[in-house]
Amino acid sequence: MSEQKSVVLHDMTLRDGMHPKRHQISLDQMVRLAMALDDANVPLIEVAHGDGLGGGSINYGFAPHSDSEYLRAVIPKLKKARVSALLIPGIGTADHLRMAVDCGVTTMRIATHCTEADVAEQHIGLSAKLGVDTVGFLMMAHMVPPDELVVQAKKMESYGANCIYCTDSAGTMLPADVTARISALRGALSARTEIGFHGHHNLAMGVANSLAAIDAGARRIDASSAGLGAGAGNTPLEVFVAVLTRLGVYHGTDLYKLMDIAEEIVVPMMDQPVRIDRDALVLGYAGVYSSFLLFAKRAAEKYGVSSRDILIEMGRRKTVGGQEDMIEDVALTMARS
Amino acid sequence: MKTNVAIIGSGNIGTDLVMKTLRSKTLRPAWLVGVDPQSDGLAKAAKLGLKTTALGVEGLIPHLRADGIRIAFDATSAHAHAHNARLLQDESVFVIDLTPAAIGPFCIPPVNLSADLLTDRLNVNMVTCGGQATIPIVAAVSRIQSVKYAEIVATVASKSVGPGTRQNIDEFTRTTAQAIESVGGAERGKAIIIINPAEPPLIMRDTIHCVVEHAPDKAAIAESIAQMVREVQKYVPGYRIVNGPVFDNHRVTLFVEVQGLGDYLPEYAGNLDIMTAAALRTAEMMVERQLLPKEGRRLVSASQSQEAVQR
Numbered sequence: 001m002s003e004q005k006s007v008v009l010h011d012m013t014l015r016d017g018m019h020p021k022r023h024q025i026s027l028d029q030m031v032r033l034a035m036a037l038d039d040a041n042v043p044l045i046e047v048a049h050g051d052g053l054g055g056g057s058i059n060y061g062f063a064p065h066s067d068s069e070y071l072r073a074v075i076p077k078l079k080k081a082r083v084s085a086l087l088i089p090g091i092g093t094a095d096h097l098r099m100a101v102d103c104g105v106t107t108m109r110i111a112t113h114c115t116e117a118d119v120a121e122q123h124i125g126l127s128a129k130l131g132v133d134t135v136g137f138l139m140m141a142h143m144v145p146p147d148e149l150v151v152q153a154k155k156m157e158s159y160g161a162n163c164i165y166c167t168d169s170a171g172t173m174l175p176a177d178v179t180a181r182i183s184a185l186r187g188a189l190s191a192r193t194e195i196g197f198h199g200h201h202n203l204a205m206g207v208a209n210s211l212a213a214i215d216a217g218a219r220r221i222d223a224s225s226a227g228l229g230a231g232a233g234n235t236p237l238e239v240f241v242a243v244l245t246r247l248g249v250y251h252g253t254d255l256y257k258l259m260d261i262a263e264e265i266v267v268p269m270m271d272q273p274v275r276i277d278r279d280a281l282v283l284g285y286a287g288v289y290s291s292f293l294l295f296a297k298r299a300a301e302k303y304g305v306s307s308r309d310i311l312i313e314m315g316r317r318k319t320v321g322g323q324e325d326m327i328e329d330v331a332l333t334m335a336r337s
Numbered sequence: 338m339k340t341n342v343a344i345i346g347s348g349n350i351g352t353d354l355v356m357k358t359l360r361s362k363t364l365r366p367a368w369l370v371g372v373d374p375q376s377d378g379l380a381k382a383a384k385l386g387l388k389t390t391a392l393g394v395e396g397l398i399p400h401l402r403a404d405g406i407r408i409a410f411d412a413t414s415a416h417a418h419a420h421n422a423r424l425l426q427d428e429s430v431f432v433i434d435l436t437p438a439a440i441g442p443f444c445i446p447p448v449n450l451s452a453d454l455l456t457d458r459l460n461v462n463m464v465t466c467g468g469q470a471t472i473p474i475v476a477a478v479s480r481i482q483s484v485k486y487a488e489i490v491a492t493v494a495s496k497s498v499g500p501g502t503r504q505n506i507d508e509f510t511r512t513t514a515q516a517i518e519s520v521g522g523a524e525r526g527k528a529i530i531i532i533n534p535a536e537p538p539l540i541m542r543d544t545i546h547c548v549v550e551h552a553p554d555k556a557a558i559a560e561s562i563a564q565m566v567r568e569v570q571k572y573v574p575g576y577r578i579v580n581g582p583v584f585d586n587h588r589v590t591l592f593v594e595v596q597g598l599g600d601y602l603p604e605y606a607g608n609l610d611i612m613t614a615a616a617l618r619t620a621e622m623m624v625e626r627q628l629l630p631k632e633g634r635r636l637v638s639a640s641q642s643q644e645a646v647q648r
Contacts, residue, residue: 057527058488058546058588090530093507115534116495118503318535325490325544329592332580 006250008220010196011037011045011237013266014074015086016222016229018050019291020274023063027073033265034074037225038081040257042237044107044220047074048085050230050291051322052111053100054092059324060291067096071103082106086137089119091322094126101130109165110156111137113320114144117152121159128160135196136161139169139321142177142287146184153185163194163220168209169321171200171231171280172287175212186217196220199235201227202284204276206235207243214249226262228270231290232280238262279307286315295324299331309334339365340624341405343397343430345421346412347371347378347389349499350435353601354410354613355382361617363624367404370397394421401428407629408620411436414501415508426459431623433616434462436501437508443516445469446618447568448476455628461619464516465509466608467491467528469615470543470576470595472513475521477565478547478589481557486548487523489513492531494538497606506530523547541595541607542579549587558582558589566593572614574598575607 014030034045047070049055049063056062063070067085075083084107085100097108108127110120120136127134136156141149153164166181173181178197185195197213199206199222210221223240227233238258244251276284279297283290288311296314300307313330314323342364344354351369355378358366369382374391383389388404390396400406408431411418418438425432434441441460444450445468454461463469471489478484491513502509510528517526533539549558559582569576575596583590595607602609623629 057529058486058548059490059529059544089506090510090532093510095507113532113534116503116532118500119506119532121504122507317539318533320531320533320535322529322531323490323492323533325592326492326542328583328590329542329544329580332583332592 004248004250005214006219007214007244008043009237009241009251009253010084010220010222011042012222012224012234013037013228013237015046015048015050016234017224018063019230020228020233020294021269021271022294023050023056023061025063025269027065027070029269030070031073031077033225033261034081035077036257036261036265038078040254040261041252042081043252044084045078045081046084046086046109047071052086052088052092053096055088068099068103071100071105075104084109086111087123088112088322089123094123097123097126098130101132105132107133107135109135109137110161111139111167114138114141114149114152117155120156124156124159124161128162133163134161135163135165137165137167137198139167140289141166141181142168142170142172146180149181150184150188153189157189157193162192163196164189165196165198166213167198168200169289170287171202171205171284171290173209174203174205175208178209178212179216182213182216182218194219196222198222200230200284200290201232201235202276202280202290207240210235210240211243225258226266227274228266229274229290231283231293232276233274236262279311282308282311286312288315289319289321289323291321292324292327295327299327303331303335305331305334339363340407340629341365341367342408342410342620343368343370343406344410344412345370345394345397347373347376347382348412349602349609350412350613351410352378352381353609354412354616355385355387356600357613357617359385361621363621364408364617367406368397368400370394394424398424398428401430406430408433408623410616410620415505422460429459431629432460433619434460435612435616437465437505437512438462439512443520444615444619445472445476445516445520446572446615447473447565448520450619450622452626452628455619455623463612463616463619464520465513466493466541466612467509467530467543468513468516469611470541470593470608471545472516472521473565473569474545474562474591474593475517475523475547477561478549478558479522481554481561483550484521484523484547485550486525487517487521488527488529488546489517490529490531490544491608492533492539492542493608494541494605495532495534496538497541497602497608498532538603538605540605543593543595545591545593547589549589553584553587553589555584562591572618573607573611575604576611
């Protein structure tokens, strides 16, 4: 490499990590973990309900505290790290966005399904107008070919997003899929627009996919301590940092501290191991939204059907992020037949 | 003799309304009003024998008296509705609002369509598609026992969601949540909308969760829901229970599907049908119960409706 590459690592432990915790991370745990990540020089930390601001619901699960309580507890405790929040239009509203910015959030990530960017026009516009770092987050990006992803990305860019994410919500992409999408985005978007990648580890591709993304021009990469995230988790932060260090890619974080956070804080927090069990593998194999994992397990137990069959059926129905309600519905229908 | 009505807005909803109103026993669609002379809806309506204008509501006003228009459906946008409502109310035309403007009271026909609701003002609001599909169920539970919290998830086919809804999706979640409380009778309401681009497009699906205050009277709730579903089926035949009611502690959950009649958009767009069918039913009740105001009588003056808009 002639010039040293660098990436901005974006921590997902406190947001995507809410999924395997059924949104039950306490204020104390959040603050402790955020302070430790800050101390390890992680530059950007996401804090929100797993399904974004306003996600507290029967459909997705209620956290013990409101979004603003978490944000107001964490943000003042950080020395250098900045805090982002996720918002999925249709679940959260512009009111949540304003609240988060009021709490001190400096990066707003507005997420839509990879074909529905235009529902985010209002929110991306507002975020840009409020002067915060504004990210368009295209979920389930494996479901469209690269040229269609570009069309949606350009819409988000035109609404005011200064960074566009290719989001592998199902953890189903292989490195070549990532390369094709990130290269297409890099080639089509303004040079000023940053590109990011968010991976899930359902096929054990989190690290490999993130490297492919960097090679193709992505400069923001999402990762999570000990992988704590939906499905088999996100790209494991400490593993990814070790790999980046060996490759000589600049990341600015402290590897040993990140190893210790994973081992001493995050793993002991886990209610169950975040790993590629057969259901998580099915998510990646069949291209199903990672947050469905625990819902499918619970419905399977309640109605005496197979969680694998539920997830395969969710894939067959081409469900998208947020359709958790269909899981109980599918299980009921399967139990009846 | 049928009562003449005008339909304002020549998009998906307006054009679907034209086709449904053509089958009405009491109403006749006389006018379709648009703003785009090239619109598919206007061309279609003209072929079906309606008078059309591409000049917006201003193009309709001079013809109201001569054509005996007493009721207008507004399927434009919240912003345009404020303007349209002002002009039409000055002419004593009753306006059924299918936009999220919500100047008038919310109307969910099987729950609160009554003479009082209709004569209170010259304007009612049809909430949202998700509201029409779910609030009857919330009301069916809350008339049996008190509902502390109700949450609905509406999943609709991408192809059935027009640009108006997309540009202001927050209006969907806010308006629906408000009506879950004020019409559905829940103490607190929440609405979620999911847009799914699957091909072939999926039929509108709705999940309704109600959390009741005391242990649920399962038999009474199930019977009340079954009754309500029959009421909705009177005007949306493709409205049906897929699963439930499921009782889980104090939670009551119902999974429904809304298949449309396939008038303008195909059958998957039940979200469109349930709005237009509910609006049509409201207009028919005005006529059947002879609730239309005398011509020239101003129930709400222009200045009053202006205040309502600003509020």
